[in-house]
Amino acid sequence: MNAQADRPAAGVQLSASLGIALKAIRTNSVRSALTMLGIIIGIGAAIVAVSISQGAGQQLQEQIEAFGTHVLQVRPGSGFFGGRRQGAGTARPLTDRDVDAIAELGEFVEAASGRIQTAATLVSAGRNWPTTVQGVGADFAITQNRAVVEGRNFSDAEARRGATVAVVGQTVVNELFNGNDPVGARIRINRTPVTVIGVLEEIGASNFGQDQDDIVWMPLASVRSRISREAGSVPDNAGSVTIKVWDDLDVLEVQREIEDLLRLRRNIAPGADDDFVVFNFAEFIRARNETEALLGFLLAAFSATSLVVGGIGIMNIMLVSVTERTREIGLRRAVGARQRDVLTQFLVEATVLGLIGGILGMLVGVGGTYLAAALGEFPVLISPWTLAGAVGIAIFIAVFFGYYPARRASRLDPIEALRFE
Amino acid sequence: MTPTDPSSVAVLVRCAGLGKDYVMGENVIHALRDVDVAIARGELVAIMGPSGSGKSTFMNLVGALDSPSTGTLTIAGRDIGRMGSDELSRLRNETLGFVFQQFMLLARTSAIDNVKLPLMYTRMDAAEKDRRARTALERVGLAERMDHTPAQLSGGQQQRVAIARALVNQPEMILADEPTGALDTVTAEEIMALLTELNHEGVTVMLVTHEEEIAAHARRIIRFRDGRIIADEAHEPEASRA
Numbered sequence: 288m289n290a291q292a293d294r295p296a297a298g299v300q301l302s303a304s305l306g307i308a309l310k311a312i313r314t315n316s317v318r319s320a321l322t323m324l325g326i327i328i329g330i331g332a333a334i335v336a337v338s339i340s341q342g343a344g345q346q347l348q349e350q351i352e353a354f355g356t357h358v359l360q361v362r363p364g365s366g367f368f369g370g371r372r373q374g375a376g377t378a379r380p381l382t383d384r385d386v387d388a389i390a391e392l393g394e395f396v397e398a399a400s401g402r403i404q405t406a407a408t409l410v411s412a413g414r415n416w417p418t419t420v421q422g423v424g425a426d427f428a429i430t431q432n433r434a435v436v437e438g439r440n441f442s443d444a445e446a447r448r449g450a451t452v453a454v455v456g457q458t459v460v461n462e463l464f465n466g467n468d469p470v471g472a473r474i475r476i477n478r479t480p481v482t483v484i485g486v487l488e489e490i491g492a493s494n495f496g497q498d499q500d501d502i503v504w505m506p507l508a509s510v511r512s513r514i515s516r517e518a519g520s521v522p523d524n525a526g527s528v529t530i531k532v533w534d535d536l537d538v539l540e541v542q543r544e545i546e547d548l549l550r551l552r553r554n555i556a557p558g559a560d561d562d563f564v565v566f567n568f569a570e571f572i573r574a575r576n577e578t579e580a581l582l583g584f585l586l587a588a589f590s591a592t593s594l595v596v597g598g599i600g601i602m603n604i605m606l607v608s609v610t611e612r613t614r615e616i617g618l619r620r621a622v623g624a625r626q627r628d629v630l631t632q633f634l635v636e637a638t639v640l641g642l643i644g645g646i647l648g649m650l651v652g653v654g655g656t657y658l659a660a661a662l663g664e665f666p667v668l669i670s671p672w673t674l675a676g677a678v679g680i681a682i683f684i685a686v687f688f689g690y691y692p693a694r695r696a697s698r699l700d701p702i703e704a705l706r707f708e
Numbered sequence: 709m710t711p712t713d714p715s716s717v718a719v720l721v722r723c724a725g726l727g728k729d730y731v732m733g734e735n736v737i738h739a740l741r742d743v744d745v746a747i748a749r750g751e752l753v754a755i756m757g758p759s760g761s762g763k764s765t766f767m768n769l770v771g772a773l774d775s776p777s778t779g780t781l782t783i784a785g786r787d788i789g790r791m792g793s794d795e796l797s798r799l800r801n802e803t804l805g806f807v808f809q810q811f812m813l814l815a816r817t818s819a820i821d822n823v824k825l826p827l828m829y830t831r832m833d834a835a836e837k838d839r840r841a842r843t844a845l846e847r848v849g850l851a852e853r854m855d856h857t858p859a860q861l862s863g864g865q866q867q868r869v870a871i872a873r874a875l876v877n878q879p880e881m882i883l884a885d886e887p888t889g890a891l892d893t894v895t896a897e898e899i900m901a902l903l904t905e906l907n908h909e910g911v912t913v914m915l916v917t918h919e920e921e922i923a924a925h926a927r928r929i930i931r932f933r934d935g936r937i938i939a940d941e942a943h944e945p946e947a948s949r950a
Contacts, residue, residue, distance in 0.1 A: 303828050314816065618812045621773060622826035622873070623801020625794045701773050705808070 301635065308636035311608065312643070319640060322604040325597025326644030326684065327651055330677045332590035334652025334669070335659055337677075340583030342660075342667035347573070355432055356569040357532040359542055361389075361549065364562045378562035379553065380524040383507075386424065388552060389530060395541040397533050400424035401507050401525025405515040409463050409503070411474040416462040420453075420476060420503045422510025422526070430531040438470035438485030441506055449508030454485040456500035479513045481505070542567055579665060594680065598688035601640055605633060605692035616696050617704025630697035637689020638682055645681025649674050720881060720912050721747040721770055725779030727935075728765050739765040740935045743779070747914065749880065752907040752945075754923035755916045757932035764885075766932065767916050771804060771883045772796045784880055801829050805874025807903075809886035811866045813858040819845060819869045820854040826877045844872035848902060864895035871902060881912040888922055900925045904945070 312319045363378040383401060390399040400423050407420040421427075425443040428435065441452050453476070460469055469483045490499050505514070507525065532541045542565050549555075549563055609616070616629055624632075653669060660667040726743040729736050740762045747753055757763040768774040769781055772788055773796075781788045784803050791799065800806075805826075813822045823841040832840075845854050848868040858866050867887060874882050884903060888896035904925055907913045917923050924945065931939040 310816075614812065615814060618808075618814075619825070619829075620797065621771070621800060621806045623797050623829040623877075625797040625829070627794075628797075628829060702768050705773075705812070 301631070304632045304635040305639065307632055308639045311612075311636055312639060315608075318604060319643075322600050323597070323640055323644035323647065325593055325600045326641060326681050327597075327648040329590045329593030329595075329597045329684075330645050330648025330681050331651030331655050332586050332593055333680070334649060334673055334677050335655045336583045336586030336590055337673045338652075338656040338667045338669045339586070339659060339665050340580060341670065341673070342665055343579035343583065345668050346666040351569060355531070357534050357536070357538055358430060358568050359530040359532060359538065359545065360566040360568070361528040361530070361545065362564050362566070363527075364560075364564050380521045381526070381528050381563065382521060383523040383525050385549065385552060386525045386528050388548060389528060389545060390426070392544060392548065395532060395536060395544050397531040398426035398429035399528055399530045400427035400430055401528055402427065403507060403510055403515060403524065403526035405510065407477045407503075407514055409459065409474055409476055411463050411469075411472060414463055414465075416459060418459055418501050418503055420505060420510060420514055422507035422515070423504050424507055426531075427504065427529065430529040433490065434488045435485040436488050437468065438483070440485055440504075446506040447508065449506055449512055451479060451481045451509055451513070452484045452505065453481045454487055454504045455483055456487045456502040457489040458498055458501035459503060460486055462501075476503070476505075477514050479509075538567060538569065582663075582665075594684050597644065598684040601637055601685050602688040602692060604640075605637055605689050606695070608636070609633065609692050609696040612696075613699065613704045613707040616699050617701050617707065620699070620701035621705060626697040629699075630693050633693030633696045634686060634689055637685045637693065640689070641682040641685020642678070644685070645678035648681060649677055652677065718748045719746045720749045720751075720784060721745075721914075722782045723769075723779065724781075726766075726769065726776055726781050727778035728762075728769060728774065729777040738935050740769070741778075743937055745930065745937060745940065747912065749912055750907070750910060751928055752904065752913045752926045753915065754926035754929045754943075755914065755932065756918060756920075756923050756929055758918065760934075761932040762935040763916055763932045765935075767883060767885055767914070770914060771806065772799045797829070801826055802877060803880050805877070805879040805882045807867070807870050807874050807882060807884040807887045809889040811858070811863075811870045811890070813866055813869055813873075815859070816857055818855045818857055819850060819861070819872075822858070822869055823872045823876050825873060830877060840876050840878075841872075844876040845869070847875060848872045862895075863891050864898055867891065867895075867899050868902065871899075871906075875906070875911075879911070881914060882906065883914050883916075885916045886918075887915065888917070888919070896922065 361381060363380050365378060381401065386399055386401045389396060403422045405420050405422075406417065408415055408417045423446075425441055425446045428440055435454055438454070440454055441450060445452060453474070455463075455469060460466060463469070463474070464472065468486075470485065472483045474481055474483060487500070487502070487504065493499050511522075511524065530541075530545065532538050546561065546565060550561065553562060555561060619629060619632075653674075656667050656669055659665060723743045723745045726740060726745075727738065728740040729738050731737075743762075743766065755763045755766060765774070769776060769788070770783065772783060772791075775796075776789050783799065786799065788796070788799075814825070820838075820841050823844050824837055827837040827840065830837075842851075842854065845851060848871050850865060850868050850872065853861060853865060856865075858869070861869065867890075871882075871887075882903070887903065888899050891899060900922060903913055903915070915922070915926060923929050924943075927943055927945055929939070929941055929943050930937055
């Protein structure tokens with residue numbers, strides 16, 4: 288007779304153990320459910336945490352791709368009037384000459400453009416459409432990484448002399464021209480006759496839900512002199528300045544160069560505050576996403592704590608189960624169970640607890656994630672890997688914390704176990 | 709595997725200078741000492757003695773649940789003292805069957821599933837396990853009660869299920885520890901009749917009891933006191949109905 292030949296195969300042993308485990312869990316269903324609660328909450332919180340942080344990460348990536356990491360924006364700062372700060376944009380405006388000076392920093396800057404923006408109504412052949420008109424330079428398209436797909440963009444010469452030409456977004460094409468090719472059409476914008484010379488690449492809604500195709504670009508000078516009612520006190524007000532930094536340069540270094548240039552141009556004494564603000568999109572988006580990252584971290588810490596508590600819960604209930612079933616263990620050993628058979632039986636039971644807890648936790652986590660997304664307006668991303676990982680962790684926790692009770696069960700002296708009252 | 713001594717094929721259990729010591733704090737308790745005894749295949753032996761006499765220790769050793777401190781114990785030609793834990797499990801599974809005073813059935817588990825318990829640790833297809841369990845239950849007269857749980861069975865019926873469980877792997881020997889201790893006199897006689905029948909069919913039976921009426925069914929009575937055998941006598945069974 289071969290020593291191990293006719294012992295049960297591992298698979299047979301596992302399926303038998305699974306049957307015993309399910310029976311034991313069903314017999315004490317309330318107790319088992321309470322035991323699993325820690326795992327359920329921990330796994331649920333972990334899934335919410337990971338989904339929120341992955342969603343935030345994905346949004347960060349999308350926003351960086353949309354804005355470009357190498358884009359800066361300069362705006363006038365807060366002005367003073369009689370010792371009172373007047374709020375953003377109230378300081379001395381940025382002018383066309385400021386824009387040109389920045390654009391001349393050719394070793395740092397690929398393109399720079401002023402931008403003023405106004406609401407205006409477009410009229411064409413009896414139809415009208417209220418939209419946003421942006422007065423920009425010819426290079427604004429470069430800073431926005433946006434192409435003109437039909438017709439052409441206005442030239443630098445047209446921009447400088449204030450030609451009455453416009454490039455329109457797809458929404459405007461749809462609303463004002465019923466989807467027909469608008470290139471060459473004569474329209475009126477706030478009563479000024481304007482020729483449409485191009486159509487902008489369609490890019491859809493922004494991350495903030497704004498339709499970026501419902502827009503008209505015109506030379507800054509013509510918007511300033513003919514369209515906008517808020518031309519301001521300075522005749523060459525360039526609004527805000529958008530700057531495209533060369534891709535191979537460090538944005539923060541270029542930002543400092545531009546700050547130095549503007550301080551010099553605007554005669555700001557060393558040590559005095561800037562009267563302008565430079566926005567770095569990447570920094571801005573990072574700051575915004577840090578909040579979500581922090582939330583994700585707190586939830587991750589909470590879920591880790593909960594999983595440890597859940598694991599201890601499983602260990603506790605398994606110890607109770609081993610004690611309650613001491614005589615059963617003794618009996619099984621007497622009728623031929625090896626130590627490893629008993630070990631397997633209790634490990635399988637712990638695994639099943641972990642698996643059921645993990646699956647329930649997964650459901651709680653997915654529900655909680657959608658709830659958080661709805662309530663907190665977070666972007667979320669639930670990946671199948673997160674769910675699989677979460678269930679895997681639940682099983683790992685259960686096996687880790689179930690091992691000690693299972694080992695204890697397997698090491699019981701069969702004689703003592705049989706006599707146990 | 710220890711080779712079987714050809715001169716003693718008939719011997720199932722052989723003890724030579726068998727002793728078992730327990731350490732209790734600073735004291736060593738000699739639960740069993742210098743036991744020399746042989747039990748042949750097909751015997752029905754009663755082990756008697758007051759509590760603390762060593763009879764339970766002897767039973768645990770012969771049941772391969774414990775290892776000797778001194779001397780040797782061979783069961784079916786195999787030296788218990790030289791076997792590892794897994795080998796002892798296997799010996800219990802294949803060669804021995806246990807019957808306990810408190811029946812030791814799994815609650816909320818059908819009679820047939822209780823009987824199948826030892827087969828869980830044997831490689832055998834499900835149909836064969838089922839067939840063996842049914843045969844064993846039929847043998848103890850419970851063909852009609854296979855799906856009953858212990859709570860739905862009387863004490864005598866529960867002990868019959870336990871005997872079927874002991875029989876299911878076709879052991880050489882049944883070890884019965886006070887098998888009638890929890891039963892009334894009439895039921896106890898029925899259980900003893902069943903064990904006697906099984907013995908007549910060739911199964912060696914070792915019975916631990918402190919009741920003379922129960923021991924009276926045996927053909928040999930070994931008496932223990934203070935860890936030693938004080939008497940080993942052949943006996944004419946009184947109530948053999950087989």
